[in-house]
Amino acid sequence: MVSLFKRLYLVFYPPQPEPTSAPLKFGILGAAGIAPIALILPAKNHADAVVHAIAARDQKRADAFAKKHGIAKAYGGATAYQDLLDDPEIDAIYNPLPNGLHYEWTMKALAAGKHVLVEKPSADTADETRRMFEYAEKKGLVLLEGFHYRFHPATRRMKEIVDSGEIGTITNIDARMAIPSGILKDNDIRMSYALGGGSLMDMGCYTLSVARYIVGAEPLRVVTASADTSSAFPRIDMGATATLVFPPLSPALSAASPDATPSEITATMTSHFRLPARLGFIPQLPQLAVRVTGTRGQVTLYNFSSPWLYHYIAVKTTDDKGVTKKRTEKDYGPDGWTSYRYQFEAFVEKVRGRVPHHWYDAQDSVSNLQWIERIYEATGLGSRPESTAQIVTD
Numbered sequence: 540m541v542s543l544f545k546r547l548y549l550v551f552y553p554p555q556p557e558p559t560s561a562p563l564k565f566g567i568l569g570a571a572g573i574a575p576i577a578l579i580l581p582a583k584n585h586a587d588a589v590v591h592a593i594a595a596r597d598q599k600r601a602d603a604f605a606k607k608h609g610i611a612k613a614y615g616g617a618t619a620y621q622d623l624l625d626d627p628e629i630d631a632i633y634n635p636l637p638n639g640l641h642y643e644w645t646m647k648a649l650a651a652g653k654h655v656l657v658e659k660p661s662a663d664t665a666d667e668t669r670r671m672f673e674y675a676e677k678k679g680l681v682l683l684e685g686f687h688y689r690f691h692p693a694t695r696r697m698k699e700i701v702d703s704g705e706i707g708t709i710t711n712i713d714a715r716m717a718i719p720s721g722i723l724k725d726n727d728i729r730m731s732y733a734l735g736g737g738s739l740m741d742m743g744c745y746t747l748s749v750a751r752y753i754v755g756a757e758p759l760r761v762v763t764a765s766a767d768t769s770s771a772f773p774r775i776d777m778g779a780t781a782t783l784v785f786p787p788l789s790p791a792l793s794a795a796s797p798d799a800t801p802s803e804i805t806a807t808m809t810s811h812f813r814l815p816a817r818l819g820f821i822p823q824l825p826q827l828a829v830r831v832t833g834t835r836g837q838v839t840l841y842n843f844s845s846p847w848l849y850h851y852i853a854v855k856t857t858d859d860k861g862v863t864k865k866r867t868e869k870d871y872g873p874d875g876w877t878s879y880r881y882q883f884e885a886f887v888e889k890v891r892g893r894v895p896h897h898w899y900d901a902q903d904s905v906s907n908l909q910w911i912e913r914i915y916e917a918t919g920l921g922s923r924p925e926s927t928a929q930i931v932t933d
């Protein structure tokens with residue numbers, strides 16, 4: 540318990556190292572709820588980065604956010620986002636706008652010559668994501684989709700266990716990210732189709748991402764997909780469940796397994812904004828685990844999407860004699876380092892032209908959106924709308 544408090548204390552009150560002589564200056568588009576944990580706190584703990592400006596559609600909101608977080612500049616009003624992008628002092632942009640605005644403002648930020656860390660999912664469609672990364676490449680700028688969980692040591696450890704062959708040949712993956720009803724309000728950005736909402740976009744993007752990461756390959760097909768909708772939000776999947784088939788693990792990985800004939804892998808992904816109460820009044824617990832089943836056992840990473848807060852990796856194996864062994868591992872890394880802090884470290888390293896401890900390429904982000912779109916198509920709800928913004932690129 541003491542270590543939990545110490546860890547969380549250091550997350551919210553991180554040590555602030557002496558800054559370098561010219562730290563990277565970040566600007567944030569929108570006074571978004573996620574910005575403090577995902578960018579401001581990691582930057583406070585980084586010697587070579589500083590959050591220099593915030594832009595919000597309302598000046599008072601921008602000022603209040605800047606004051607609260609010790610940010611030097613606050614842009615407000617109708618032109619605030621573009622004003623921030625036009626600020627020559629800013630090197631990099633954090634884009635935590637609603638999903639449906641990721642494409643427009645990432646493209647505009649790249650056009651202004653800024654590196655971009657864009658929140659997940661990177662855009663509404665795979666085609667938008669592809670165009671964003673192609674443009675970043677052309678401009679020689681760093682663009683990263685913020686799948687922070689990938690940078691955390693617990694995620695890497697789970698993958699290491701799977702790749703070691705300890706649980707045999709993988710047969711199934713079950714990835715869930717779902718929260719009980721009563722948390723998400725009707726006016727949340729996640730409930731707006733026009734803003735790129737839906738549980739598959741918001742939470743399903745993680746479940747798909749983690750399954751693809753574990754297998755290290757793209758799915759072959761969507762087998763089943765269904766969505767829970769309501770008459771009040773007909774185009775929003777309050778919940779979505781999809782079953783996809785992946786190819787067997789690559790020979791390099793299956794060589795670590797003693798099983799002779801690896802078979803296709805079935806992955807089930809579940810996301811939900813409002814898990815219904817049991818018997819109408821007992822709230823369900825959040826579902827936040829990814830479980831990988833193999834021919835000789837299982838590995839479960841609980842809370843794969845926010846491992847920094849709390850997680851465990853449960854490994855269960857059964858040998859040829861039927862003897863079952865269980866163990867639990869944890870890997871938080873240094874106290875106070877969230878998955879966002881690891882992600883931030885990698886982003887800054889990349890911008891500085893150094894090799895980050897972990898990275899994933901543009902195709903990874905494009906593929907994630909491709910499969911989100913295929914699942915939406917299979918549910919009958921269709922992709923989220925493409926941006927209609929006019930963007931001037933060079």
Ligand SMILES: NC(=O)C1=CN([C@@H]2O[C@H](COP(=O)(O)OP(=O)(O)OC[C@H]3O[C@@H](n4cnc5c(N)ncnc54)[C@H](OP(=O)(O)O)[C@@H]3O)[C@@H](O)[C@H]2O)C=CC1
Binds near residue numbers: 570574594596687
């Ligand atoms: N990596 C992670 O762990 C998480 C990632 N996210 C992602 O971050 C993004 C933002 O999520 P979250 O912080 O929860 O959202 P919020 O609603 O808290 O913030 C969204 C921001 O978008 C701005 N905005 C611009 N146009 C609109 C509009 N038309 N309607 C509403 N807001 C608008 C607002 O900025 P302004 O201040 O200018 O009004 C607002 O502050 C999403 O893409 C989400 O998927 C969210 C949570 C966790």
Ligand SMILES: O=C1OC[C@@H](O)[C@H](O)[C@H]1O
Binds near residue numbers: 741742
């Ligand atoms: O990490 C997260 O948890 C809750 C979600 O609604 C959010 O958008 C996601 O990124």
